[in-house]
Amino acid sequence: MADSPLNKKALGHIRVLDLTRVLAGPWCAQNLADLGADVIKVERPGAGDDTRHWGPPYLQDAQGRDTTEAAYYLAANRNKRSITLDIASPEGQEIVRALARQSDVVLENYKVGQLKKYGLDYASLKQEKPDLVYCSITGFGQDGPYAQRAGYDFIIQGMGGFMSITGERDDLPGGGPQKAGVAISDLMTGMYATIAVLAALAHRDRTGEGQYIDMALLDVQVAMLANMNTNYLASGQAPRRWGNAHPNIVPYQTFPTADGHIIVAVGNDGQYRRFVEAGGRPELATDERFATNPMRVRHRDILVPILSDMVKTRTKQEWIDALEAAGVPCGPINNLDEVFENPQVRARGLRVDIPHPTGGNVKLVGSPMKMSATPPACSLPPPLLGQHTDEVLHGMLGLTQAEIEALRDKKVV
Template identity: 85%
Template sequence: MDDSSLKKALGHIRVLDLTRVLAGPWCAQNLADLGADVIKIERPGAGDDTRHWGPPYLKDAQGRDTSEAAYYLAANRGKRSVTLDIATPEGQDLVRRLARQSDVVLENYKVGQLKKYGLDYESLKQEKPDLIYCSITGFGQTGPYAQRAGYDFIIQGMGGFMSITGERDDLPGGGPQKAGVAISDLMTGMYSTIAVMAALAHRDRTGEGQYIDMALLDVQVSMLANMNTNYLASGNPPKRWGNAHPNIVPYQTFATSDGHIIVAVGNDGQYRRFVEAGGRPELAVDERFATNPMRVRHRATLVPLLADMVKTKTKQQWIDALEAAGVPCGPINNLDEVFENPQVQARGLRMDLPHPAGGMVKLVGSPMKMSATPPRYDLPPPMLGQHTEAVLREVLGESEERIAELKDKGIV
C-alpha cells in the first residue's frame, strides 16, 4: 500500500457500485470521499438515470450546457465510470471478475433481478466468501411489499413522515407536505454507509463477509425518532405542527417586521430572556407560561402574544438581541445566503473541481471532518464510461485487443 493510500481511511477498499439514482450513489460517494476506489457500472449509451434529470446542467468553460445534469453531479464524485451491459453473458462475467477484485458490492435492483444474471449475493459469495454485498430497495428483501418499486416521495408518505410534516390542517395551507429533498433516499444512503463500514470492521476481525438488506421504508420509519416514541408512549399518532414543535414552546418561526426568524427555546431560562428582550417580561412570570409544560398546554394563548411581540423588531435586531441574551435563534436562508454565510465558508463546504467536460464543477464537500484521514476529492463526477478502458486494463488485466473486441460487440 502506497503512502497516499495510508492517508485515506478507506484507501485499501474497492467498491463495485451497481446502483443508480440517489440512495445507492449517495452511499458510494461517502465511501469514495473516504478514499475507497469506487467503480460505477453504468449502461452503455445511457448510464445513470440522473445524468438526464435536468436542466440545470454543468456548463463547460465557454458557458455552454454539457450532458451532465446537476442532479447526477450531487452524488457521484470520486468514482470511476465503467459502461458494461450486464444483460449479456460476457458482461456478467466481467462483473463477476470485478466483484472478485472488490471488497464491497452495492446494488439497488428490484428484488431477485440480479439472480437471473448470477450476480446476486449467493452467487458472488461462492467466488469471494468475504464479500460484503449491500442491497438497497424500497421495501427490503422480505415481506408482502418486497416486489414493489420504492420511490422516495411514496416512502415519505407511507413511512409516516408526511403525517407530521406540513402546516396544521386547521390553518391556511394545512395538509401533508414532503421534504424539500429526497430524505428517505439520502438517509438510506447514510445508513447503508454505516452498515458497510460496520461490515468491513467485522470482516477485518473475522474474515467473514455478509449480506446487507437496506430498505427505504425501514429507514423512513426508523428516522422519525422522538415522534415514534411520542406515539408509542401515548398511543396517539402525532399531528402536523408546521414550524412549531409538539413538545416545546416557543420552538418555531416568527414573522419580524421585515422577514422571519427561528426561535428555538430549550428551557425556561431561555424563554425568560426571550420575552425580556422583547420588552414583555410579564410573560415569564405568568403562571400559564412560566414552565415549558404549562406553555405547551397554553400554546394557543401564548403564541399570538409572542407573534405580536416579535413583529416589533427587524430580523437582524432580533438575531443580535437574542444571540447576546443566549437564546437560540437564526434566520431562514435561501441558498444564496447559505453559501455567502461566513460559517459555511469557514467550514469549506463549497469546492470546485476541474471537470473533463471543460471548466469547473461546483460541488458541496463532505461534512465529515477528520484529523488524520480527511475526505479526499481526487476525482470529479465521471463522464459516462470515462474509465472503462483503464479499469479493464488495471483491475482485470484485459489487453487492448480484448477491450476493442468488447467495444465492437457493444458489451462495454
C-alpha cells in the first residue's frame, strides 16, 4: 500500500517513543505505526532488539545471501525509525527525556523499577511532560507477589490456564497440554496495550490529562480465556482439553482426508444428515445412537472413528466442494504456502512487499485493519539498527553532526 497523506493517517499527529523489545511492546508500537504514528524505536548500540538475532531465517539480499535482519524481527517493526542509545549513560538518559518531551506516548517493557534508577519512569517523565501517556508492559504487572519475576510467553500460557484447555484429550494418543503455535500472550498483550494507549490518548485530548498504563501478560492471558472463564465461574468445574473436538457438539472437529485435513463444523441435526449423505453413509443419520446431537455427544467414541474412516476416502478439496454444495460448514487446514495462495487472502492484500535498504524487497503481512477514511499504510520497512539516529537527534533535538559524533565516540549512540 502506498503511503497516505498526513490527513489520511489516523495517528499522524502522534509520536511514540518505543523503549520495548522482543514482541508484546513492538507489536503494540507497530499497530500505532501502521495507523500513522511516528514511532521512534530506541535500541542498544551494537546489539539492538534481541529479535534481530533470532534466526535463521533471515531476510535475504538481491543475491540470495542472508542479511543481519532476522525474520522474527521483521514481523513486528515496520513503519518505525530506529535510533541506538545507551540509556544507562547520563547522556543517553537526557536524550530520552528530551525525546519524551516531544512525544505523546512512551512504551517500555523493562523489569519493574528498572527505569526508575535512570529517571525514566513515569513519575519522572511526567514532570517533564504532564500529559504524557506512558505504557509499561511486564509479565506480571507492577504489583503483587510475582511483580519482580520475568515473564515469558510460554510460561504465561501455562500459568494463565490456556494450556489446560489446549491440546488433545488426556485419554487419547498425544494427549496433554499444548501451547499455541505463536506467542499468543505476547501478541494479545500488544493488542490490549494498543487499545489502552488509544483510549488514554482520547482521554488526554478531552481533558489534557496523561496517564500511566500497567499491562501484564498474565492479566491478558487470563482475560482472553473469555467464555471458558465464565463456564468455570458459573459451574465451579474447570474445563478440560478436547483437542480439535468440541465438548458439546458432534461432529465439530478436524478429520484426516486422503491428502490432508479438513474442519467439519456441524451445528445442527440437518447439517449432520447432509454431511453423512454427502459421504455416502445416510444410515448414520437414522441410527438412533447418532440421530440427535445429544445422542452423538453421548456416543462420540463410537461415531467419530466411523466418520473418520468415511472422510479418509476423499481428498481435502473433494470434501470441501461436496460439503459446501450441501451447505455443511467446513474448511481446510492450510499450511502457509496454501494460505498465501488462497484467493481470499490474495484479494484482501494481506501480503505486502516493501523496498528494503539491504534486502531489495521485504515480504510482510499487512495490517488487517481495513478503514475507509484512514487506512493503515505499510510505507517503511523494519529499520536497520540505528538507521535514523542522526536524523532524529538532529531533526528533533537540534544536535549538530559534531555533537552526534562525540556521542558516538563515547558509545552513547
